[in-house]
Amino acid sequence: MTVLSSTAVEEAAVPAPTRRRRTWSAYWLIAPGVVWMALFLVVPILMIVYVSFWTQTTFKIEPVLTMRSWQAFFGSDTYLGALWTTIRIWLIVLCTTFLVGYPTALFVGLFVRNKTLANALLVLCVIPFWTSFLIRVLAWRPMLGKEGAINIILQALHVTSAPIDALLFTELSVIIGMTQIYCVFMVGPIAFMLGRIDPNVIEAARDLGAGFFRIFRTIILPLSMPGVIVGAIFVSVMVLGEFATASALSGRKVNMLGNIIVTQVGSLKWAFAAVVGVILTVLMGVVVAAFLRVVDLRREL
Incomplete structure (x- = not known):
């Protein structure tokens, strides 16, 4: 029945x-x-895919379908190197934003009992966004230069005897700049999820004899994973599409896919720019789909 x-x-x-x-x-x-x-x-998106197969000549583009632009991309070590550079910088920045952002979110979301103070600390994280994005990027130049603040402090503390050249106009400077700019997108979602954890659950675990690291491993980290995934998606989408930070802080020495798109559009090579755009869109789609496979956000949130 x-x-x-x-x-x-x-x-x-x-x-x-x-x-x-x-x-x-x-x-x-x-x-x-x-x-x-x-x-x-x-x-x-469909239009970009269609244009990527157009015939590109020196001074014009014709709606005659061809694979030349695709062959030019995958047949060039320069463009494949830019693809690998984009993936490498994305992975590094994803890790650094997590390593910097998670402890910050843990402190704000779990250890700060006063909700007003917790909200004030989150607002402090957002304050840099009150200024222009370009200003925030260019502000790193006087910080990372040979005569910048970081080199002056290091030499004053006798950590180094000479300025460190690798801090500016290198891939390291791009990673530092992106980590600072996008770290808040990791902090916010994680702090939100940590704030939803019932303190009684943690207290019960303590009463049963669990130490902090076991509580973190078995309770805090699993319950905060939806926030980690949301933050990772935010950071990934923005870093993969980046071009301004890489251009400003590397002195145009670091080429990401976004930089190639800007260069090709400026040269009126629409078909090749469309090819790079399609590849970047597919890459973002694969990354987001992979993250969504880790946690069912619709169920968790």
């Missing part, structure tokens, strides 16, 4: 015309969002 839930019984009692009206009402509610996403996301 099948036992029906009260919800199923109530739904079965609703007349068929009423159920159909409810269904159409739901469709009308999502229609504006579907139309918006189709016009401003799906159609542009």
Whole structure:
């Protein structure tokens, strides 16, 4: 004998015309969002894919389908090197933002009991965003230069005897700048998830004799994983599409896929820029899909 839930019984009692009206009402509610996403996301992406197969000549582009632009990308060590550089910098920045952001979020979300103080600390993390993005990037130049603040402090503390040249116009400077700029996108979601943990659960674990590291490993880290995944998605999407930070802090010595797109568009090579754009979009899609496989955000949030 099948036992029906009260919800199923109530739904079965609703007349068929009423159920159909409810269904159409739901469709009308999502229609504006579907139309918006189709016009401003799906159609542009399809257009970029289409343009990537156009024939590019020196001074013009023709809608004649060809694979030349794709062959030029995958047949060049320079462009493949830029792809690897983008992936490498993304992985490093993802790790550094997590290593810097998680302890900060742990302190704000779990150890600060006063909610007003916790909110104030999160606002302090957001204060740099009150200024222009370009100003925040260029502000690292006087910090990292040979006569910058960091080198002066290191020499004053007798840590180094001479200025460190590798701090500016290198890949290291790009990583430092991106870590500082995007760390807050890791801190926010993690602090939010840590703030939802019931203190009684941690207290019960302590009463049972668990130490901090065991509590962290078995309770805090698993419960904060949705925030880690959300932060990782934010950081990944922004770092993979970066071009300004790499250009400003590396002296154009570090080429990422975003820098190639800007250069190709400036040279009116739309087909090749579209190829790089498609590759970057696919890369972002794979990364986001991989993160979403780790944690079911719809269930956890």
